[in-house]
Amino acid sequence: MALIVKKFGGTSVGTVDKIKNVGERVKATLEKGNDVVVVLSAMSGDTNRLIGLANEASSRALGTPAYDMILSSGEQVSIGLLALALSEMGIEATPMLGWQVPIVTDSMNCSARISEIKTEGILGELKKGRVVIVAGFQGVDPEGHITTLGRGGSDTTAVAIAAAIKADLCEIYTDVDGVFTTDPSICKEARKIEKISYDEMLEMASLGAKVLQTRSVEFAKKYDVPLMVRSSFSDREGTLVCKEDKEMEKVAVSGITYNKNEAKISVVRVPDRPGIAAMLFKPLTEKGINVDMIVQNISHAGHTDMTFTVLKEDYPRAFDIVKEIADDIEAENVDGNTDIAKISIVGAGMRSHAGVASLMFETLSGNGVNIQMISTSEIKVSCIIDETQTEKAVEVLHKAFELGKNEVKEEVGI
Amino acid sequence: MALIVKKFGGTSVGTVDKIKNVGERVKATLEKGNDVVVVLSAMSGDTNRLIGLANEASSRALGTPAYDMILSSGEQVSIGLLALALSEMGIEATPMLGWQVPIVTDSMNCSARISEIKTEGILGELKKGRVVIVAGFQGVDPEGHITTLGRGGSDTTAVAIAAAIKADLCEIYTDVDGVFTTDPSICKEARKIEKISYDEMLEMASLGAKVLQTRSVEFAKKYDVPLMVRSSFSDREGTLVCKEDKEMEKVAVSGITYNKNEAKISVVRVPDRPGIAAMLFKPLTEKGINVDMIVQNISHAGHTDMTFTVLKEDYPRAFDIVKEIADDIEAENVDGNTDIAKISIVGAGMRSHAGVASLMFETLSGNGVNIQMISTSEIKVSCIIDETQTEKAVEVLHKAFELGKNEVKEEVGI
Numbered sequence: 001m002a003l004i005v006k007k008f009g010g011t012s013v014g015t016v017d018k019i020k021n022v023g024e025r026v027k028a029t030l031e032k033g034n035d036v037v038v039v040l041s042a043m044s045g046d047t048n049r050l051i052g053l054a055n056e057a058s059s060r061a062l063g064t065p066a067y068d069m070i071l072s073s074g075e076q077v078s079i080g081l082l083a084l085a086l087s088e089m090g091i092e093a094t095p096m097l098g099w100q101v102p103i104v105t106d107s108m109n110c111s112a113r114i115s116e117i118k119t120e121g122i123l124g125e126l127k128k129g130r131v132v133i134v135a136g137f138q139g140v141d142p143e144g145h146i147t148t149l150g151r152g153g154s155d156t157t158a159v160a161i162a163a164a165i166k167a168d169l170c171e172i173y174t175d176v177d178g179v180f181t182t183d184p185s186i187c188k189e190a191r192k193i194e195k196i197s198y199d200e201m202l203e204m205a206s207l208g209a210k211v212l213q214t215r216s217v218e219f220a221k222k223y224d225v226p227l228m229v230r231s232s233f234s235d236r237e238g239t240l241v242c243k244e245d246k247e248m249e250k251v252a253v254s255g256i257t258y259n260k261n262e263a264k265i266s267v268v269r270v271p272d273r274p275g276i277a278a279m280l281f282k283p284l285t286e287k288g289i290n291v292d293m294i295v296q297n298i299s300h301a302g303h304t305d306m307t308f309t310v311l312k313e314d315y316p317r318a319f320d321i322v323k324e325i326a327d328d329i330e331a332e333n334v335d336g337n338t339d340i341a342k343i344s345i346v347g348a349g350m351r352s353h354a355g356v357a358s359l360m361f362e363t364l365s366g367n368g369v370n371i372q373m374i375s376t377s378e379i380k381v382s383c384i385i386d387e388t389q390t391e392k393a394v395e396v397l398h399k400a401f402e403l404g405k406n407e408v409k410e411e412v413g414i
Numbered sequence: 415m416a417l418i419v420k421k422f423g424g425t426s427v428g429t430v431d432k433i434k435n436v437g438e439r440v441k442a443t444l445e446k447g448n449d450v451v452v453v454l455s456a457m458s459g460d461t462n463r464l465i466g467l468a469n470e471a472s473s474r475a476l477g478t479p480a481y482d483m484i485l486s487s488g489e490q491v492s493i494g495l496l497a498l499a500l501s502e503m504g505i506e507a508t509p510m511l512g513w514q515v516p517i518v519t520d521s522m523n524c525s526a527r528i529s530e531i532k533t534e535g536i537l538g539e540l541k542k543g544r545v546v547i548v549a550g551f552q553g554v555d556p557e558g559h560i561t562t563l564g565r566g567g568s569d570t571t572a573v574a575i576a577a578a579i580k581a582d583l584c585e586i587y588t589d590v591d592g593v594f595t596t597d598p599s600i601c602k603e604a605r606k607i608e609k610i611s612y613d614e615m616l617e618m619a620s621l622g623a624k625v626l627q628t629r630s631v632e633f634a635k636k637y638d639v640p641l642m643v644r645s646s647f648s649d650r651e652g653t654l655v656c657k658e659d660k661e662m663e664k665v666a667v668s669g670i671t672y673n674k675n676e677a678k679i680s681v682v683r684v685p686d687r688p689g690i691a692a693m694l695f696k697p698l699t700e701k702g703i704n705v706d707m708i709v710q711n712i713s714h715a716g717h718t719d720m721t722f723t724v725l726k727e728d729y730p731r732a733f734d735i736v737k738e739i740a741d742d743i744e745a746e747n748v749d750g751n752t753d754i755a756k757i758s759i760v761g762a763g764m765r766s767h768a769g770v771a772s773l774m775f776e777t778l779s780g781n782g783v784n785i786q787m788i789s790t791s792e793i794k795v796s797c798i799i800d801e802t803q804t805e806k807a808v809e810v811l812h813k814a815f816e817l818g819k820n821e822v823k824e825e826v827g828i
Contacts, residue, residue, distance in 0.1 A: 016470040050491065056430040058498035066501070066509055070494035073487035077464065080484035084472035087480070095480055099513070100558055144514055 001033045002168035003126075007136065007158035010044035012173050012232040013078045016085070019043075022232070023085040025173075026131060030091065035126050037165065038093075038133045039158040040082060042074025050074055068109045068138075068148045072098065075135035075154075082133050093131040096121065098138035098146065103157065105139035105147045112139055112147035114156070117164040126165075134161055152213025159216045163223030170225050172212065173232035178239030179204060179211050181403040182256040186391045189404035193254060194237075197244035200254050201227075203346040203380045217241065244348050252356050253347035253401040258390050260341045262292060263315040264373065265322055266307040269332035272299040276329055280306065283321055289314045293342070293375045293382065303332075307373055309384065312338055340372065341390040344382040345397060357381045363400040369393050415447045416582035417540075421550065421572035424458035426587055426646040427492045430499070433457075436646070437499040439587075440545060444505065449540050451579065452507075452547045453572040454496060456488025464488055482523045482552075482562045486512065489549035489568075496547050507545040510535065512552035512560065517571065519553035519561045526553055526561035528570070531578040540579075548575055566627025573630045577637030584639050586626060587646035592653030593618060593625050595817040596670040600805045603818035607668060608651075611658035614668050615641075617760040617794045631655065658762050666770050667761035667815040672804050674755045676706060677729040678787065679736055680721040683746035686713040690743055694720065697735055703728045707756070707789045707796065717746075721787055723798065726752055754786065755804040758796040759811060771795045777814040783807050 006026065013019050022038070029036050042050075054061040054070050061067045079095040086093040101121055105112035125132045136154025139147045149156050155172060162170035177192050179201065184190040196204070198221035205214045211229055220227050220241065230238025248254070270276055277296070284291055294308040310318045319336050326334045350356045360381055364371055369392065373384035385393055398404060420440065427433050436452070443450050456464075468475040468484050475481045493509040500507040515535055519526035539546045550568025553561045563570050569586060576584035591606050593615065598604040610618070612635035619628045625643055634641050634655065644652025662668075684690055691710070698705055708722040724732045733750050740748045764770045774795055778785055783806065787798035799807055812818060 016467060019471065053430060053491065053495055054498060057433065057495045058502040060501070061498050064498065064501070066494040066497035066507075069497075069509055069511070070491050073490040073494075076487040076490070077467065077484050080480040080487075081467055081471045083480035083483075084468060084475050084478065087474070087478070088472040093480075095483055097483070097560075146511075 001035075003035045003037075003165065004029055005037045005039060005158050005162040005165075005167045005170040006173065007039040007154060007171065008041065008173045008232055009154065009175075010041040010047065011175055013040055013042075013082070014044040016081060019078065019081050020085045022082060023089055023091070025232070026086065027089060027091060030131070036131050037122060037126070037161060037167070038082065038131065039136045039154060039161060040075060040078045040133065041136050041154040043078050046074040046077065047071065063110045065109050065145050069146050071148050072135070072138040072146050075137055079133045079135050086131060091131060092129070093133055094125045095133045095135070096125075097135045099140035099144070101134060101161075103134075103139040103160070105141055105149070107141040107143070107145065107147065109147055111150035112141065114139060114149070114160050117160055119164050122161070122165055152215060155213045155216035156219060159219045159223075159225055159227065162225045163219065167225065169228055170220065171228045171230060171238075172216075173230060174211060175231065175233065176211060177231045177234065177236050178229050179241070179255070181254070182394050182398050183258070187394050187398050189395075189398055191403060193239050195240045195242065195248065196254055197248055197348045198241060199244065199379055200248075200346050200348050201241045203344070203377070204255050204257055212241070249349045249352050251347060252349040252353035253345045253403065254349075255346050256344070256394055256397050256401070256403065257346065258341055258343045258394055260387055260390060261312050262309040262340065262342055263312045263336065263338040264307055264309045264340055264384060265315075265319060266305060266335040267322060267326055267329075267331045267333075268305050268335055269303045270306055271330055272302055272304045277306070279329055280322065280325055281308075283325060284310075284318060287317065287321060289318050289321075293373060293384070295373050295375060309340075309342065309373075339387045340384050341387045341393075342382050342384055343390065343393045343397070344380050345401065346380045348379050350379055350381075359400055360397060363396050364393060367392065367396045369396075415449075417449045417451075417579065418443055419451045419453060419572050419576040419579075419581045419584040420587065421453040421568060421585065422455065422587045422646055423568065423589075424455040424461065425589055427454055427456075427496070428458040430495060433492065433495050434499045436496060437503055437505070439646070440500065441503060441505060444545070450545050451536060451540070451575060451581070452496065452545065453550045453568060453575060454489060454492045454547065455550050455568040456485075457492050460488040460491065461485065477524045479523050479559050483560050485562050486549070486552040486560050489551055493547045493549050500545060505545060506543070507547055508539045509547045509549070510539075511549045513554035513558070515548060517548075517553040517574070519555055519563070521555040521557070521559065521561065523561055525564035526555070528553060528563070528574050531574055533578050536575070536579055566629060569627045569630035570633060573633045573637075573639055573641065576639045577633065581639065583642055584634065585642045585644060585652075586630075587644060588625060589645065589647065590625060591645045591648065591650055592643050593655070593669070595668070596808050596812050597672070601808050601812050603809075603812055605818060607653050609654045609656065609662065610668055611662055611762045612655060613658065613793055614662075614760050614762050615655045617758070617791070618669050618671055626655070663763045663766050665761060666763040666767040667759045667817065668763075669760050670758070670808055670811050670815070670817065671760065672755055672757045672808055674801055674804060675726050676723040676754065676756055677726045677750065677752040678721055678723045678754050678798060679729070679733060680719060680749040681736060681740055681745045681747075682719050682749060683717040684720055685744050686716050686718045691720070693743055694736065694739055695722075697739060698724075698732060701731065701735060703732050703735075707787060707798070709787050709789060723754075723756065723787075753801045754798050755801045755807075756796050756798055757804065757807045757811070758794050759815065760794045762793050764793055764795075773814055774811060777810050778807060781806065781810045783810075
C-alpha cells in the first residue's frame with residue numbers, strides 16, 4: 001500500500017482510446033492496494049492548435065495572461081476525459097484544475113514558478129477512496145489568474161505534487177522505456193539503466209538525454225521524491241531516479257551523452273589581466289546568449305587563450321559580439337568552429353574511482369578521436385571533439401566503460 | 415456614457431477573424447464613451463467537438479462534473495482570444511471565467527441555476543478603464559466545482575451580469591436582425607419589431623420564435639434589464655425588449671407565431687368526475703412528457719371530451735399511456751392527430767383592445783382554415799389548425815392585423 005503519483009504526457013493521452021489505456025494502468029495500480037494521483041498533459045495536438053489560435057489573434061500573445069488562459073484549457077479537457085473513462089470502468093475520480101488544488105505560482109505567465117501547493121483538497125479526495133486527476137502544466141497566481149509553468153511543466157507539476165503529498169513514488173510515463181546508458185539510436189549496445197542518482201540524471205538531462213526536464217529532476221532532488229521513468233506503451237520497469245546509494249558508487253560511469261547543438265569560439269592570445277573574462281561574457285549574457293563550457297589555460301608571456309561553447313543557433317551573433325570586444329581587450333584573433341560535438345561520461349562513482357578520466361582520454365585517442373577541449377565536474381567529464389566522430393566516440397566509450405547489454409558491470413578501477 | 419453588456423454567440427466567434435470583428439464592435443462602442451462588458455459563447459464547432467470527446471469517453475457523461483469541466487473549456491478559449499485580439503487593437507481587456515467573476519450557481523451539472531454574481535471584480539476592472547470579457551454558459555458551485563447553465567446559457571449569463579452590475583443595456587448579438595412580426599421565411603411581409611415587451615417576447619419565444627431563450631427573457635423581466643436583440647453581421651438597430659409602455663398598448667397584436675412540432679390527443683366521452691384530469695396528466699408528467707395546450711369544454715349527459723397537445727416526438731409514448739388510462743377512467747375512445755400546427759397571435763395591446771380574437775377566428779374561417787382547438791392567455795390567442803394550412807394562416811393573419819412592412823400601424827379597434 002503506497003501513495004503513487006503517475007504522470008502521462010500528451011502522446012499518452014492523444015486520443016480517447018489512449019486515455020482509456022491510461023485508465024487501465026490506473027486501475028492496475030489501484031488493484032495492488034495503492035492510492036493514486038494522476039497528472040496529465042493536454043492531448044497531443046491540442047496544445048499546438050491552441051497556440052496557433054492565440055498567435056492568429058495577436059502577434060504578442062506569448063507571455064500574456066490570456067495566452068495562459070487559452071493554453072490551460074487543454075489539460076482541462078484531458079483530465080475531464082480521464083475522469084469519465086474511469087467512471088465508465090467503475091472507478092470514482094475527481095479531476096482538479098490548477099486553481100482548484102490550488103497550485104499557487106508567481107505571476108510570470110508562460111513560465112511561472114510554483115510557490116505553494118495546498119494539499120487538503122487532494123488528500124481529502126484520496127481519503128474518500130477516490131482517484132485524484134490533476135491538470136499538469138498550470139497553476140494560479142495569488143490574484144486568481146491562471147498561469148502556466150512553461151516547457152516540461154507537467155513533469156514539474158507531478159514532482160511538486162508528489163513532494164507536497166509525500167508520495168512514495170512519482171512515475172513519469174513517456175514514450176521510451178527509461179533512461180539509457182547512451183542513445184540507443186546510435187549505439188546498439190545501449191542498455192536501460194535500472195537506477196540512477198538525481199545528480200547523474202541532471203547531468204544526463206542537461207547534456208542531451210531528453211527524457212526528463214532538468215527542472216523536475218531538481219525539484220525531485222530537493223524534496224527527495226523517487227522518480228520512475230517508464231514507458232506508457234509497455235509494462236517493463238523503467239529507470240528509478242533517486243538519492244545516491246552505496247550501490248551506485250560501485251559503478252564508475254552510468255552513462256554517455258553527446259550534444260551536437262553547440263559551437264565553439266576561441267579568443268586567441270588575450271593579455272592576461274584581471275577582468276578580461278567579465279568583459280567577454282557580460283555582453284553575451286546581456287544579449288541572452290547562454291555560454292556553456294568555458295576553458296582557460298595557464299598563460300604564456302602574459303597572454304592566454306579563452307575558449308567557450310554556445311548553442312549553434314546563437315553562434316553568428318555571439319561571434320560578432322566577441323569579435324568587437326576582442327579589439328578592445330587587445331586579443332590577437334577570434335577563431336570559431338561549428339562542426340563540433342560534446343561527448344560526456346557521467347557517473348556518481350567517479351568520485352571514488354581513480355582513472356576514469358584517463359580511460360576516457362586513452363579510449364578516444366586510441367581510436368583516432370582528437371580531443372579539442374576538456375571540462376570536468378565532480379560527476380562528469382566532457383570533451384569537445386569533431387562532430388563527424390560523435391557516433392564512433394560514443395560506441396568506443398560505451399565499450400570501454402563496459403556499459404553494454406551483455407557486459408557484467410563491475411568496478412572500473414583503473 | 416452608458417454601461418453596456420454585449421453578448422456574442424458561437425457563430426459570431428466561430429473563427430479568429432470573426433473574433434476580430436467582435437473586437438471592432440467593442441471598439442466602436444467604447445469610442446462612443448461607453449463602458450463595455452462582453453459575454454461570449456464557445457467558438458461554434460468547439461462545443462460539438464468537446465461533447466463528442468466526452469461521449470466517446472463515457473456513455474453516461476452528461477450531467478457529471480467532468481462533463482461540465484470539459485465543456486467549459488470552450489469559452490475559456492474564446493474569451494482568451496478576444497482579449498488577445500483587443501490587445502492587438504490597443505484595447506486593454508480582462509478575460510474572466512465563471513469561477514473568477516465568480517458566478518455562483520447550484521450544483522446541478524449541465525443545468526445549473528445562478529444563485530449569486532459577485533460584482534466587485536468586474537466593476538474594479540471597468541474602473542481601471544478595461545473591457546471585461548466574461549465566459550458565458552459557465553459558473554462555479556459553492557464547493558468550487560465548475561458548472562454549466564444548459565441550453566441558451568450564455569444569454570442567461572449576459573442578462574444576469576447586466577442585472578448584477580446594473581447595466582443600461584444588454585445587447586444580444588445573433589444571426590438575425592431582431593425579432594420579426596412573423597417568420598420571414600414563410601411571409602414576405604414580415605417586419606422587424608422595434609420594441610416589444612418582456613411578456614410578449616416570452617410568448618413569442620415559447621411559441622416558436624427562436625431568437626432568445628425563454629429563461630434569459632424571464633431573467634431580464636425579473637430584473638428589468640432592457641435587452642436589444644441584433645445582428646452581429648450588420649449595423650442595423652435590432653429589437654428592444656423592455657418593460658411594457660403606453661406606446662405598446664396602442665398595438666393590439668405584435669406578432670404571429672406558429673409551431674409544427676406538436677401533436678394532439680383527445681380522450682372522448684370521459685365521465686365528468688372530479689380527479690379525472692389529474693389521473694390523466696400525472697402519469698404523463700411522471701414519464702417526462704410535457705403537455706402544452708389543454709382544452710376541456712362543458713359536459714353533456716355527464717360526459718366531457720378532453721384534448722391536449724404534446725411534442726410530436728413524445729406522441730407515440732403519450733398515446734400509449736393515455737390509451738391505458740382511458741379504460742380505467744371509462745372513456746369511450748382515444749383519438750390522435752400529428753398533422754396539426756399551432757398558430758398564435760401575441761400582443762400586450764390585446765388587454766385593452768376588444769375583438770382581437772374574433773378578428774383572428776373570422777380571418778381564418780373566411781380563408782377556409784378550420785379551427786380545431788382554441789386556447790387563450792392574457793396576451794395571446796392560439797389555435798390548432800391543419801398543418802398543411804400553416805403558411806396560408808400566417809399570411810392572412812399577418813395581413814388582417816396590418817403587421818406588414820408597408821402598412822401604417824394603427825389601432826385595430828374592432
